[in-house]
Amino acid sequence: MSLVRFQACMARLITDPDFRERVRSGHLEELAGDLTALERARLCRIASDRGLDINRTLHKGFRLGKLRAMLPLTCEALGPGRLTREAAAFWAQHPPTSFYFISEALEFCDFLAARRLRGVYLDEVIAYERAALALEQPGANEPIEHAVRFRHEPAMLLACLAARRRPRAIPRRDCTAIGTRGEDGRAHWRLVDDG
Amino acid sequence: MQLLPKIGVGLAFQAPLRSTVEDPGDDFDFVEVVPDIFWTDFGPGLSPRHLDDPEGIALLDRIRRDRPVVAHSIGLSIGSAHRFDIEHVEQMRRWCERFRFPWHSDHLAYHMAEHAGREMNVGITLPLARGQQTLDLLIPRVREVQRRIPAPFLLENNVYYFDVPDAEMDEAEFINALCHESGCGLLLDLHNLYTNARNHGTHPWALLSAIDLALVGEIHVAGGMELDGFYLDAHSGTVPEPVWELLEWTLPRCPAIGGVVFEIFGSWVEAVGVERIRGDLRRLKRLWSRHQLGAGAKLDRTFEQASIR
Numbered sequence: 001m002s003l004v005r006f007q008a009c010m011a012r013l014i015t016d017p018d019f020r021e022r023v024r025s026g027h028l029e030e031l032a033g034d035l036t037a038l039e040r041a042r043l044c045r046i047a048s049d050r051g052l053d054i055n056r057t058l059h060k061g062f063r064l065g066k067l068r069a070m071l072p073l074t075c076e077a078l079g080p081g082r083l084t085r086e087a088a089a090f091w092a093q094h095p096p097t098s099f100y101f102i103s104e105a106l107e108f109c110d111f112l113a114a115r116r117l118r119g120v121y122l123d124e125v126i127a128y129e130r131a132a133l134a135l136e137q138p139g140a141n142e143p144i145e146h147a148v149r150f151r152h153e154p155a156m157l158l159a160c161l162a163a164r165r166r167p168r169a170i171p172r173r174d175c176t177a178i179g180t181r182g183e184d185g186r187a188h189w190r191l192v193d194d195g
Numbered sequence: 196m197q198l199l200p201k202i203g204v205g206l207a208f209q210a211p212l213r214s215t216v217e218d219p220g221d222d223f224d225f226v227e228v229v230p231d232i233f234w235t236d237f238g239p240g241l242s243p244r245h246l247d248d249p250e251g252i253a254l255l256d257r258i259r260r261d262r263p264v265v266a267h268s269i270g271l272s273i274g275s276a277h278r279f280d281i282e283h284v285e286q287m288r289r290w291c292e293r294f295r296f297p298w299h300s301d302h303l304a305y306h307m308a309e310h311a312g313r314e315m316n317v318g319i320t321l322p323l324a325r326g327q328q329t330l331d332l333l334i335p336r337v338r339e340v341q342r343r344i345p346a347p348f349l350l351e352n353n354v355y356y357f358d359v360p361d362a363e364m365d366e367a368e369f370i371n372a373l374c375h376e377s378g379c380g381l382l383l384d385l386h387n388l389y390t391n392a393r394n395h396g397t398h399p400w401a402l403l404s405a406i407d408l409a410l411v412g413e414i415h416v417a418g419g420m421e422l423d424g425f426y427l428d429a430h431s432g433t434v435p436e437p438v439w440e441l442l443e444w445t446l447p448r449c450p451a452i453g454g455v456v457f458e459i460f461g462s463w464v465e466a467v468g469v470e471r472i473r474g475d476l477r478r479l480k481r482l483w484s485r486h487q488l489g490a491g492a493k494l495d496r497t498f499e500q501a502s503i504r
Contacts, residue, residue, distance in 0.1 A: 003276040003328060004309060010359075011308040011317045042324070042360050051357030051394065054425050055319060062318040095315045099270065100236050138235040138246045 006039040013047055014055045015095060023047040063091065066101035067108060070133060073161040074109065077125045078117075086112060102137045106130060121157055121167055124150050128158065131179050135187040146179040146187075154191065196380040197347035199412045199453030200297050201487060202263050204479045206472075207415075209461035215469055216258060222476040225263040227456045228255065230290050231270045239278075239314070245286045255294060265413075265454065266290065266299040267382075271340075273350070274305035274323040277314075279336050288344045298412060298453060300349035300382045303333075303373070322355040326363035330372055337377035349380040349412045354387035354428040356394060367405030380412030380451070385441045386428055386458075390419055393426040399441055411449040416442060416479070417458040418467075430460040432467055433475050447486040455479050 009031065013020045022030065024047040031040045046052060064087055068075050075083050090111045096104065109130035113123065131146035150157075152170040154177055160167040174194040182188045203224030208216055216226050233251030237244055258264055270283050291299055304320035323329050340348050352370060364372070374381055383406070392399040416439075418432030434442075434457070446455070457475055459467060 003324075003332070006324075007274075007276050007305060007321075008308040008310040008315070010321060011315055012310060014317055014319075014321075015315065038361065045360045046357055049357040051355070051425070054356040054423065054427070055321075057422070058319050058427075059317055095310065095313065096318060097314055098236065098238060098316050099231065099318070102235075138248070139237065139243075 002034045002036055002039060005033070005035055006043070009035070009043050010046060013043070013052055014059050015091070017056065020047050020052065059096075063087070063096060063101075063104075067105060070101060070105040071108065071129050073125050073158060074112070074122075074129050076161045076164055077119065077122050077167075078112075079166075082117075086115070086117075102133060105133055106137075109133075121152060121170065124148070124152065124154075124157065125161065128154070128177065131177075132187045135179050135181045136185060138185075144180060148177045148179065149194075150175050150177060196374065196378060196410055196412060196451060197298075197341075199347055199380070199451060200263075201452070202265075202297060202454050203487075204476060204483050205265060205454050205456040206476060207267070207456055207458040208258075209459065209464060211461045211464040212459075212469075212472075213254070215472070219262065220473075222473045222480070223457075224480075225265060225454060226258050227265045227267050229269055230266045230287070231268055234286070236270065236283075239280065239282060244282050252293075259294065263297055264294055265456075266294070266296045267351075267456075268299065268301045271301040272305045272307040273301060273333060273336055273340075274303065274321075274329065275307045276305075276332060277307075277309035279339070280307075281339075284340055284343055287340075291344050291346045296346050298347040298349060298380075299344065300351060300413065302353060303350040303370075304353040320353050322353055322357070322359050324359040324362065325366065325369040330369070330376070333373055334377045337373070337379045341378060347380060347412060349382040350374075351382035351384050351415065352387055354384070354390050356425060358395065365402075365405070367402055371405075371407045371410070374407070374410040381406070381410045382413045382415060383408075383411045383445070383449075384415040384417075385438050385445065386415060386417040386419060386434075389435075389438050389441060390426055390428045399437075400444075403441065403445060408445065408448045409451055411445075411452050413453055414442065414445065414449070414455045415458055416455065416475075429463075430458050431463045432459070433471050434478075439478075442482065446482055452487065455483060 013023065023043060031043060067087060078086060090108050094107060109126050112126050127148045131148050135146055151172065151174055153173045157167050157170045176192045176194060177189050178192060179187045179189050205225040205227045206212065206216065206223045208226050208228045233248045235246045255264055268287060271280060287299060302320045304323060306317050306320055308315050337348065370381060388399050388402060391397065416434045417430045418434055419427050420429045420431045457479060459472060
């Protein structure tokens with residue numbers, strides 16, 4: 001049992017910088033319980049090991065890389081500084097669970113949406129990319145349709161972000177994009193103007 | 196260790212290498228794939244747990260028409276103390292039957308842990324405490340893998356940027372004991388070994404001299420890069436000369452080896468260039484011919500023919 005806990009603590013030293021800092025600075029309350037004295041001593045030494053910084057860098061790079069790959073437009077709309085900050089805030093609440101990051105990307109979209117971040121186009125981009133990801137995820141069957149409300153011309157907005165340009169002065173267009181999953185497993189969209 | 200066919204020099208598949216893999220010429224003899232990238236894993240206990248990617252399967256079928264495919268998985272986390280992932284082993288069994296891998300491998304490490312009732316995936320391979328307790332955990336698991344999957348099973352020596360202190364055993368003792376007692380082979384990653392030696396101030400030759408090289412079923416080579424005072428196993432370039440020296444020394448001393456594989460991450464392929472990658476593969480083939488075929492062994496064409504039926 002203590003090996004289970006030891007491995008979990010070692011993993012947390014990488015994923016949770018606050019935990020690492022507490023262990024490094026001698027606040028060992030969280031290491032109380034079923035760990036052996038040897039395991040506690042090992043964790044204390046690992047917490048101060050410079051090699052852990054490299055593991056932290058690799059871990060963050062791996063996780064951020066997955067978000068960039070799955071949500072390229074949202075990441076572009078956020079910009080690098082805000083992406084890093086929001087990802088850190090998200091990760092503090094959501095430990096990584098799988099190599100397959102679709103659920104993490106969907107949760108990140110929900111997290112961002114709930115934050116109500118400032119940005120003229122941001123909510124439209126997040127909603128669109130979340131819907132596309134949900135439609136295209138392997139094994140997805142339901143729901144068969146996703147509707148995304150836009151207040152700006154979707155084609156111009158999304159093309160701008162896909163070209164890695166900051167969108168500016170995108171014309172107003174109140175419309176709804178209806179996404180369905182095609183037989184090829186890809187999302188297919190049609191636009192319906194509101195009103 | 197179970198007998199491996201000698202299939203030569205392999206290239207580790209990455210998406211930007213697709214055209215190279217589909218048009219190999221004479222530069223390499225087989226392809227190594229990470230099977231986990233060709234399926235989606237919905238998580239333990241879910242049904243179905245794994246969903247195969249039809250496009251990936253079609254690609255593997257195309258590759259197999261020309262040459263063998265070897266599986267190098269990243270998903271087992273065999274050193275995780277909280278659970279042994281039998282469902283992953285079963286998925287590998289299905290794939291080994293489907294693709295007739297001459298052998299399959301995974302990493303001597305863990306990346307899954309349990310915290311607050313949830314599984315956590317660190318996404319990088321973490322070192323195991325080298326001692327009897329860990330051997331007692333690993334040996335029955337390796338035997339279970341071998342009981343379920345007839346193809347030979349190898350475990351790869353890990354790269355680590357910190358080590359678990361106060362180990363009961365050194366790395367060679369640990370690897371030798373694990374392989375001898377469980378029956379698995381060693382996937383000897385020379386770039387991991389070189390990286391560890393550089394970062395921890397140890398001597399790669401000392402470790403190589405102490406490992407029982409009769410256990411080696413496969414060798415990995417790769418390139419790396421510096422970051423913040425560490426040398427990284429980044430798979431970011433061609434093979435550095437010190438790793439070639441390690442390979443020159445090691446290859447003739449591995450009587451049971453089935454192949455040598457060059458690894459590079461897809462994001463580095465464009466920067467390094469396919470021609471330089473092919474250059475390293477050709478150099479590997481010259482070494483293979485000199486040290487493995489020259490000793491009377493022959494490239495296992497019998498296996499190749501069998502595997503592509």
